[in-house]
Amino acid sequence: xxxxxxxxLLIVAVVSAGxxxxxxxxxxxxxxxxxxxxxxxxxxxxxxxxxxxxxxAGEGWDTLDLxxxxxxxxGNLVQISPRIEGKVTSAHPKVGDMVQRGQVLxxxxxxxxxxxxxxxxxxxxxxEAAKNELAQEQKAARLGANSARPxxxxxxxxxxxxxxxxxxxxxxxxxxxxxxxxxxELAQCTARLQRAKDLYADQIIARQDLESAEAxxxxxxxxxxxxxxxxxxxxxxxAKENSRLELxxxxxxxxxxxxxxxxxxxxxxxxxxxxxxxxxxxVQAAADRIRVLGANPGGAGDSxxxxxxxxxxxxxxxxxxxxxxxxSSVLFTVANLSTVWVEADVYEKDLSSVRKGQAVEIRVDAYxxxxxxxxxxxxxxxxxxxxxxxxxRCVIDNSHGLLKGDMFAxxxxxxxxxxxxxxxxxQAVLDDAGSKIVFTPCxxxxxxxxxxxxxxxxxxxxxxxxxxxxxxxxxxxKGVEPGTHVVTVGAYxxxxxxxxxxxxxxxADH
Numbered sequence: 001x002x003x004x005x006x007x008x009l010l011i012v013a014v015v016s017a018g019x020x021x022x023x024x025x026x027x028x029x030x031x032x033x034x035x036x037x038x039x040x041x042x043x044x045x046x047x048x049x050x051x052x053x054x055x056x057a058g059e060g061w062d063t064l065d066l067x068x069x070x071x072x073x074x075g076n077l078v079q080i081s082p083r084i085e086g087k088v089t090s091a092h093p094k095v096g097d098m099v100q101r102g103q104v105l106x107x108x109x110x111x112x113x114x115x116x117x118x119x120x121x122x123x124x125x126x127x128e129a130a131k132n133e134l135a136q137e138q139k140a141a142r143l144g145a146n147s148a149r150p151x152x153x154x155x156x157x158x159x160x161x162x163x164x165x166x167x168x169x170x171x172x173x174x175x176x177x178x179x180x181x182x183x184x185e186l187a188q189c190t191a192r193l194q195r196a197k198d199l200y201a202d203q204i205i206a207r208q209d210l211e212s213a214e215a216x217x218x219x220x221x222x223x224x225x226x227x228x229x230x231x232x233x234x235x236x237x238x239a240k241e242n243s244r245l246e247l248x249x250x251x252x253x254x255x256x257x258x259x260x261x262x263x264x265x266x267x268x269x270x271x272x273x274x275x276x277x278x279x280x281x282x283v284q285a286a287a288d289r290i291r292v293l294g295a296n297p298g299g300a301g302d303s304x305x306x307x308x309x310x311x312x313x314x315x316x317x318x319x320x321x322x323x324x325x326x327x328s329s330v331l332f333t334v335a336n337l338s339t340v341w342v343e344a345d346v347y348e349k350d351l352s353s354v355r356k357g358q359a360v361e362i363r364v365d366a367y368x369x370x371x372x373x374x375x376x377x378x379x380x381x382x383x384x385x386x387x388x389x390x391x392x393r394c395v396i397d398n399s400h401g402l403l404k405g406d407m408f409a410x411x412x413x414x415x416x417x418x419x420x421x422x423x424x425x426x427q428a429v430l431d432d433a434g435s436k437i438v439f440t441p442c443x444x445x446x447x448x449x450x451x452x453x454x455x456x457x458x459x460x461x462x463x464x465x466x467x468x469x470x471x472x473x474x475x476x477x478k479g480v481e482p483g484t485h486v487v488t489v490g491a492y493x494x495x496x497x498x499x500x501x502x503x504x505x506x507x508a509d510h
Contacts, residue, residue, distance in 0.1 A: 050490035052441060057482040058423040063361070063412040063468050064353050068344030068394070070364070070407040075310075076336040077405075082306050083294045085326040086110030089303060091319050093332065099308045105332050106306040108325055113293050114302035120286035127279035134272035154252040161245035168241050172234035179227035186220040193217045225328050236288050243284035247277045312336035335405070340398045342374060344411045345389035353415040354379055360394045361470075363410040364403065369472055372396055372403065376413065412468075423473040428486040430495055435463050438480060439487040439494050459487070459494060 086108040093099055196213035199205045251273065287297035294304050316333035325331060342362055346354055356379060362372040373396070380391035394411065396403060428438050439459045464479030480486065487494065 050494075051488050052485040053425055053428070053488045055422050055424045055476065055480045055482050055484045055486060057420050058470075058473070061414050061468060061470075062416040064346075064350055064415050066344040066346060066392075066411040066413070068342045068362075068409045068411040070403050070405055070409055071341045071343050072335055072337065072405045073339060073341055076312070076339070077315075078308075078310055078334050079330040080105060080306060080308060080332045080334060081327050081329055082106075082108045082304065082325050082331065083292070083327060084108065084110045084112050084304060085324070086112070086302075086304070088319055088321055088323050088325050088331070091317070091321050091331070093314045093317070095314050095317050097314045099312065099314060099334060101308060101311045103308050104305045105308055105314075106319060107303045108306060109303050110293070111302065113290070113295055113304055116286065116290050116293060117295075117300070117302070120283070120290060120297055123279065123282040123286045127276070127283050130272065130275040130279040134269070134276050137269045137272040140268065154248070154255040158245070158248040158252050161241065161248040165238065165241040165245050168234060168238045172231065172238060175227065175230045175234050179224065179231060182220065182223045182227045186217075186224050189213075189217050189220045222328070229327070232292055236285070236292055239288040240281065240285040243288075244277075244281050247280055251277060306331060308332070308334050310334060310336050337398050337401060337403070337405070340396050340403050340405070341377070342394040342396060342409050342411055344392050344394070344409075345384075345387065346379075346392050348383060348388045348390070351379070351390060354392055354413060359414045361412040361414070362394070362396060363412075364407050366404075366407065367402060370402075371470075421467065422476040422480055422482055423470065424476055424480060424486050425488045426469060426472055426474045428488045428491060429464065429466060429474055430491055432461075432463075432495065436466050437495075438462050438464055439491045440480075440484055441487075461498075 087110075089107045089109045091106040093105055099105065193213045193216070196205060196210045200207065200210040254273075290297045294306075312334045313336075314332055315335045317331070318333075319325060319329070319331040342360075354376060356376050358376040360374040360376060362374050363370070364372075374394040376392060377395040378393045383390050392413075424438070430437050439461055442460050462479050465477040467475030467477045469475070
C-alpha cells in the first residue's frame with residue numbers, strides 16, 4: 001500500500017546531507033486562487049538536516065535471537081597467591097595495569113624459605129665432608145686391607161629405592177584424584193554461592209541462607225588448598241626417592257665394577273660411600289624443597305617472587321605492602337580478555353538450528369551501533385529440567401578489549417541464508433499505527449528529474465514489510481526496490497508534522 005504526502009518547499013534547496021528545508025502543507029487546486037493570500041495562510045515547517053540514502057541489494061538471512069552474557073574463558077581468569085606464608089615486601093601492579101606471563105607482581109619475605117636455605121647449606125656442607133672422608137678411606141684402602149662390599153647389598157638398596165618410589169607415586173595419584181574431587185565440589189559450590197547472591201539480591205532468600213552458602217564455599221576452598229598441599233608433599237617425596245634410586249643405581253654399577261674387576265675396597269670405604277649417598281640425597285631433597293617454594297636453590301635471601309601465570313590485565317588487587325600473606329590469600333586477580341565467551345540458553349525446540357562453527361552476531365548496549373562477529377564453540381549436551389534449555393557458548397575475538405565480563409548481550413545465530421534482498425539503514429524505518437513505514441522523495445515532476453531531487457518538496461510514505469536486522473541495516477522484504485532513496489534523517493520530523501495536521505495528504509498521481 002502506498003501513500004504520498006506533499007510538502008511544499010518555502011525555500012528551495014538542493015537535497016543533500018546537512019541542508020535545511022522549509023515545508024508547508026499543500027492546498028487543493030480549488031483553494032489556489034490567490035497565491036499571495038495563501039502564502040500568508042500557510043504555516044511553515046522547518047525541518048533541518050534531512051538526509052537520504054539509497055536502498056541496496058544485499059544478502060539476507062534468518063536468525064535465532066537469544067539473550068546471553070559475556071563470560072571469561074576458564075584459564076583466562078586467575079587468582080594469584082604466594083606459595084608460602086610470609087610478609088609482603090613489595091606489590092607492584094595496580095588495578096587496570098597490563099602484565100605479562102612470568103612478570104613479578106609481588107615479593108614475600110618468608111621464614112620458611114630462610115630455614116629451607118639453611119637446611120640446604122648444611123646438607124651441602126655434610127656432602128663435602130662425606131666426599132673428603134670417602135677420598136681418605138679410598139686412599140687407605142689402596143695402601144692396606146682388601147675388602148669387597150657384596151654386590152647383593154647394592155642390588156637390595158636399588159630394589160628398596162624402587163619400591164619406595166612406586167609407593168610415593170601411588171600416593172601422589174590418590175592425592176591428585178582427591179584434588180580433582182575437591183575442585184569439582186568447589187565449582188558446584190561456587191555456582192550455588194553465585195545463585196544465592198542473586199537470590200539474596202532479589203530478596204528471595206534470607207541473609208542466613210547466603211551466609212550458609214558463603215561458609216560452604218570457604219570450606220571447599222580450604223579443602224582444595226589442603227589437597228594441593230598434600231600433592232606438593234608427595235611431589236617432594238617423589239623427587240627425593242628419584243634421587244635416592246638414581247644414586248643407588250650408580251652405586252650398584254660401581255659395585256659391579258668392583259666385583260668384576262676385583263677393585264680393592266674396605267668396609268670403611270663402603271661406609272664412606274654410603275655417607276656420600278645419604279648426603280647427596282639430603283642435598284637433593286633440600287634443593288627440591290626450595291624449588292617447591294618457588295625459589296632457586298642457588299639463590300640467597302628469604303624473599304620469593306610472586307609471578308603471573310598468564311598475560312592479561314589486573315582486575316583486582318587485595319594486597320598492600322607490609323601485610324601477611326599465605327597460600328590461601330589471593331593477592332591479585334588477572335584476566336586475559338583477548339578472547340571472551342558469550343553464553344546463552346537455547347530452547348529445546350530450537351536446538352536443531354544450532355551447530356558448532358555457526359556464524360553469530362553479538363550486540364551489547366554499551367556499543368549499540370556495533371556488531372561483533374562470533375562463532376558457536378559448544379552446544380550443551382544436557383537440558384535444564386525446569387526451563388528445558390541447553391547452554392550454547394560462542395567465542396569472540398576481543399583483542400580490541402571492548403567487551404567486559406558479565407555484560408548482557410543480544411545473540412543472533414544465523415540459521416539460514418536466503419540470497420539477495422533489499423537493505424536500508426535501520427533509522428529510516430518508523431512505526432505507524434501498527435505498520436512499518438519509510439519516506440521517499442517524490443520524483444514525478446519533470447523538473448524533479450531534471451534537477452535530480454524533489455523540487456516541489458513532495459515525499460511518498462511507503463508501507464514496508466521488514467525482515468532481519470544486520471548491523472545498522474534492516475532487511476526490506478516488501479515495499480522498496482534497490483536504488484530507491486529513503487529518508488534516513490528527518491523522517492520522524494516529517495511524520496510528526498503529518499500527525500499534527502500541519503501537512504496535508506497529496507495524491508499519488510501528483
